[in-house]
Amino acid sequence: MIETRIEGPVAHVALDRPRVHNAFDREMVERIREAFEDVGARDAVRVVVLEGAGKSFSAGGDLNWMRRTIDFTYEENLADARRLAGMFSAVARCPKPVIARVHGAALGGGSGLVAAADIALTVESAVFGFTEVRLGIVAGVISPWVVARIGAGRAREHMLTGERFSARAALEIGLVHGVEADLPALDRRIHEKIESILAAAPGAVARTKTLIEAVAGRPIDEAVEYAARALAQARTTEEGQAGMAAFLDGSRPPWLAP
Numbered sequence: 001m002i003e004t005r006i007e008g009p010v011a012h013v014a015l016d017r018p019r020v021h022n023a024f025d026r027e028m029v030e031r032i033r034e035a036f037e038d039v040g041a042r043d044a045v046r047v048v049v050l051e052g053a054g055k056s057f058s059a060g061g062d063l064n065w066m067r068r069t070i071d072f073t074y075e076e077n078l079a080d081a082r083r084l085a086g087m088f089s090a091v092a093r094c095p096k097p098v099i100a101r102v103h104g105a106a107l108g109g110g111s112g113l114v115a116a117a118d119i120a121l122t123v124e125s126a127v128f129g130f131t132e133v134r135l136g137i138v139a140g141v142i143s144p145w146v147v148a149r150i151g152a153g154r155a156r157e158h159m160l161t162g163e164r165f166s167a168r169a170a171l172e173i174g175l176v177h178g179v180e181a182d183l184p185a186l187d188r189r190i191h192e193k194i195e196s197i198l199a200a201a202p203g204a205v206a207r208t209k210t211l212i213e214a215v216a217g218r219p220i221d222e223a224v225e226y227a228a229r230a231l232a233q234a235r236t237t238e239e240g241q242a243g244m245a246a247f248l249d250g251s252r253p254p255w256l257a258p
Contacts, residue, residue, distance in 0.1 A: 002031040003053070004039065009046035010194055011039040011096070017062075018054025021105050025065035026080070029087045036090040036098075046205075047197045048094060049190060050117055051101040057126070060108025066135070084109070085141035092116040092145055093213075095206040097197050099190055102126050102176065103183060107164070111175065112142025115149040118209070119193055120176040122167045123186050128175065129164035130155075148216060150174050201255050203239040 003014040013035045015022035024032065039045050052058055069077060091098055091113060100117035107129045114120045114128070130146065132139040139146065139159050147155045154173045158165065170176045180186040197205065211230050215223040234240045239255070246253040 001028050002035050004035050006039075006042075006045065009044060009198060011042070011045045011048045012051060013039065013048060014051050014053050015058055016053045018052075018056075020062060021056035021059035022052040022054065022110070023059045023062040023065075024087075024109065025062040026083065028062075029084055033083075033087045033090040036094045040090075040094040040096055045096055046202055047194050048096050048098045049101055049194075050091065050098055050113065052104070054104075056104030056110075057100070057102045057106040058110030058113060059105045060110045060112075060131070081141055088112060088116045088141060088145055093209075095209065096202075097205060097209070099193055100176075101186065101190055102167075103186070107131050108139070109142060112139070112145060114170075114175060115142065115145040121178045121180065121186060121189050121193070122170065122176045123183060124167050124179050124181055126167045126170075127164050128167070128170045129162065130159045131162045131164070133160065134162040146175075199256065201239050201243050201253065203237060204234060204243070207234055 001016055003012075003016045005012050005014075013032070015024070015028070015032070017023065017028065036048070039048050069080060072080065097119065098117040100114050100120040100122075102114055102120060102122035103126050105127050106114050106122075107127070108131050111128050111130055114122075130139045130142075143155070143159070146159070150158075150173045158173070167176065167179045171179050178189055180189050207230065211227065214226050214230075218226065235244070243253045243255075245251075
């Protein structure tokens with residue numbers, strides 16, 4: 001259902017229900033959340049790659065799971081939706097950078113996972129879509145991450161129509177950050193991103209993730225004050241002191257391998 005493997009500083013979290021295109025049900029939602037809480041707490045892990053086994057990244061919600069919710073009360077549906085929201089939050093707020101490796105279908109909640117990742121890279125043949133309205137429901141718990149990624153205007157077009165769209169269209173609206181011709185090229189691009197992340201200070205990366213979420217949408221004066229405090233704090237950390245000293249004397253910072 002979920003396969004996590006650690007390769008040095010890189011954790012790979014793979015959605016592993018290929019027969020249903022990695023659609024998630026209640027159990028899988030819990031396993032994804034647990035996997036990201038686990039890798040996020042590991043000091044040795046510096047970056048996480050989120051991927052899908054088989055032909056697709058994720059087709060979103062499992063139809064059998066969704067069928068069962070028809071008989072749920074409002075309170076039961078609310079509890080279920082909150083569990084789903086917790087999964088997306090665990091991905092988005094993982095203190096380690098998350099790279100989505102996208103291929104095949106990334107529909108509904110699958111596109112939501114793409115939006116929750118820090119960096120999303122895809123093959124040209126992938127297909128995206130916020131298809132919930134075509135099932136008579138809404139793209140509820142993914143909406144904060146989607147709107148933050150592509151903006152309200154683009155979200156209106158894609159969430160209101162439920163249309164599927166191409167990898168190139170996903171790049172144009174900012175849902176993904178790069179499109180590659182095939183899987184080998186995609187993996188090379190992901191490797192390059194991993195190397196860039198590993199060149200950065202891990203504590204600074206984690207603090208930057210928090211900074212971005214904190215300043216987004218705040219009034220400018222509040223955002224500036226928060227940012228100033230964040231910078232002041234970073235400069236006084238052991239990591240910040242060591243990094244600045246290394247830069248000034250031309251030595252290697254301690255987070256880089258000798």
